[in-house]
Amino acid sequence: xxxxxxxxxxxxxxxxxxxxxxxxxxxxxxxxxxxxxxxxxxxxxxxxxxxxxxxxxxxxxxxxxxxxxxxxxxxxxxxxxxxxxxxxxxxxxxxxxxxxxxxxxxxxxxxxxxxxxxxxxxxxxxxxxxxxxxxxxxxxxxxxxxxxxxxxxxxxxxxxxxxxxxxxxxxxxxxxxxxxxxxxxxxxxxxxxxxxxxxxxxxxxxxxxxxxxxxxxxxxxxxxxxxxxxxxxxxxxxxxxxxxxxxxxxxxxxxxxxxxxxxxxxxxxxxxxxxxxxxxxxxxxxxxxxxxxxxxxxxxxxxxxxxxxxxxxxxxxxxxxxxxxxxxxxxxxxxxxxxxxxxxxxxxxxxxxxxxxxxxxxxxxxxxxxxxxxxxxxxxxxxxxxxxxxxxxxxxxxxxxxxxxxxxxxxxxxxxxxxxxxxxxxxxxxxxxxxxxxxxxxxxxxxxxxxxxxxxxxxxxxxxxxxxxxxxxxxxxxxxxxxxxxxxxxxxxxxxx
Ligand SMILES: [Zn+2]
Numbered sequence: 001x002x003x004x005x006x007x008x009x010x011x012x013x014x015x016x017x018x019x020x021x022x023x024x025x026x027x028x029x030x031x032x033x034x035x036x037x038x039x040x041x042x043x044x045x046x047x048x049x050x051x052x053x054x055x056x057x058x059x060x061x062x063x064x065x066x067x068x069x070x071x072x073x074x075x076x077x078x079x080x081x082x083x084x085x086x087x088x089x090x091x092x093x094x095x096x097x098x099x100x101x102x103x104x105x106x107x108x109x110x111x112x113x114x115x116x117x118x119x120x121x122x123x124x125x126x127x128x129x130x131x132x133x134x135x136x137x138x139x140x141x142x143x144x145x146x147x148x149x150x151x152x153x154x155x156x157x158x159x160x161x162x163x164x165x166x167x168x169x170x171x172x173x174x175x176x177x178x179x180x181x182x183x184x185x186x187x188x189x190x191x192x193x194x195x196x197x198x199x200x201x202x203x204x205x206x207x208x209x210x211x212x213x214x215x216x217x218x219x220x221x222x223x224x225x226x227x228x229x230x231x232x233x234x235x236x237x238x239x240x241x242x243x244x245x246x247x248x249x250x251x252x253x254x255x256x257x258x259x260x261x262x263x264x265x266x267x268x269x270x271x272x273x274x275x276x277x278x279x280x281x282x283x284x285x286x287x288x289x290x291x292x293x294x295x296x297x298x299x300x301x302x303x304x305x306x307x308x309x310x311x312x313x314x315x316x317x318x319x320x321x322x323x324x325x326x327x328x329x330x331x332x333x334x335x336x337x338x339x340x341x342x343x344x345x346x347x348x349x350x351x352x353x354x355x356x357x358x359x360x361x362x363x364x365x366x367x368x369x370x371x372x373x374x375x376x377x378x379x380x381x382x383x384x385x386x387x388x389x390x391x392x393x394x395x396x397x398x399x400x401x402x403x404x405x406x407x408x409x410x411x412x413x414x415x416x417x418x419x420x421x422x423x424x425x426x427x428x429x430x431x432x433x434x435x436x437x438x439x440x441x442x443x444x445x446x447x448x449x450x451x452x453x454x455x456x457x458x459x460x461x462x463x464x465x466x467x468x469x470x471x472x473x474x475x476x477x478x479x480x481x482x483x484x485x486x487x488x489x490x491x492x493x494x495x496x497x
Contacts, residue, residue, distance in 0.1 A: 007173040009051045025085030037078040066122045068154040071145030088114040144276045150320030152357030165355035175365035204277045206368040207318045218363030223255045233336030253300045266309040275318045288315045
């Protein structure tokens with residue numbers, strides 16, 4: 001049977017099979033059903049490939065097997081996680097019984113719950129994939145996909161209950177997944193039919209091509225959603241408000257302007273989407289932060305001084321990451337909307353991230369489709385070879401194991417650490433991940449930085465510590481050479497917390 005709705009089919013596949021698998025994980029040691037587990041994993045992989053319309057290499061499927069939070073599709077392999085689940089269950093049962101049991105060799109000596117053990121395993125696998133990535137583009141792709149909310153479209157329930165934002169057309173969904181997994185969308189590089197520049201087979205040019213209005217559609221679609229959420233919170237938002245910077249400036253930095261936001265001032269939200277794969281961004285740790293700082297705050301902050309409005313930049317990457325400031329703004333909008341609609345904040349918030357992620361990926365995938373649709377891109381599901389019914393599971397299972405699974409018997413944390421160390425020592429990697437996730441990674445000189453953050457709010461309201469990397473981003477140093485901290489007045493969104 002062929003399920004045409006790829007988004008719904010993948011959602012059902014992941015959710016329904018996870019439930020079945022979980023009960024086996026916890027109740028039976030893997031060695032007693034290893035072959036069945038291999039067969040099960042092979043079936044799941046083949047089903048996913050049929051739904052998505054393309055076969056996956058072991059390397060690609062290793063990424064697909066990661067939790068969506070770390071850049072995957074949540075198609076975890078039974079053979080990789082069963083022992084972790086059994087081990088957790090064994091320890092929990094012993095604790096519940098208040099007895100001392102003789103620990104089998106395949107059970108971990110220490111108790112770790114299954115959720116965190118599986119997450120650590122996935123993180124180690126991600127680091128392995130990063131370390132073995134063939135080029136900077138792949139390293140950047142894997143790292144940026146593991147940012148908060150970047151994978152919300154994968155786990156989104158495709159439902160009309162709050163509009164059509166989370167429902168993606170099957171072709172869009174499949175192309176969005178290709179882009180996420182780094183699978184080609186074209187057989188080879190060709191001239192872009194819109195602008196004649198090179199249309200690369202991974203779709204990077206398509207997501208940035210200025211012709212045909214796809215970028216404007218993408219921007220306006222997200223802007224409208226911001227406006228809608230703000231309207232749900234009764235914040236009286238105004239789109240493209242004129243005259244924020246005076247009657248004659250002619251500039252409109254507020255895609256969505258909220259008349260009253262905090263401290264009696266309004267907020268002008270400027271929204272943008274940027275690609276982490278451009279030459280300028282490819283080796284930056286946080287391309288969206290860099291873009292927000294230089295192209296938004298650097299452009300507008302000074303002009304907002306003394307006005308009745310604060311300025312906030314909301315910048316997404318095409319792979320789904322979003323700036324810290326943008327996250328804070330959206331979370332506050334979600335909070336107001338959830339309160340006003342009478343919804344629980346956590347459930348409203350999860351759903352809202354899904355709406356934004358689907359909205360973004362619809363536009364990103366459409367820009368790719370607009371340029372390569374019908375150019376012999378994606379093999380149809382029917383050309384994939386063996387169907388589920390005819391699949392030789394025993395033979396196929398031999399090709400399933402991914403590259404270098406971190407060993408279970410070693411401490412998972414030490415596996416993670418060894419991967420991290422391996423990455424840090426690898427000279428081709430981009431700069432290390434931010435040391436403190438709650439701090440900005442901002443690349444600029446102190447003077448500019450201070451000017452940007454002391455504009456509109458009295459200094460005594462709040463203070464925040466910012467770590468400043470003195471290294472200029474274009475120098476690609478792998479170590480922040482001079483860390484300085486200083487106290488600043490908050491930017492618009494920081495004042496919310
Ligand atoms: Zn083009």
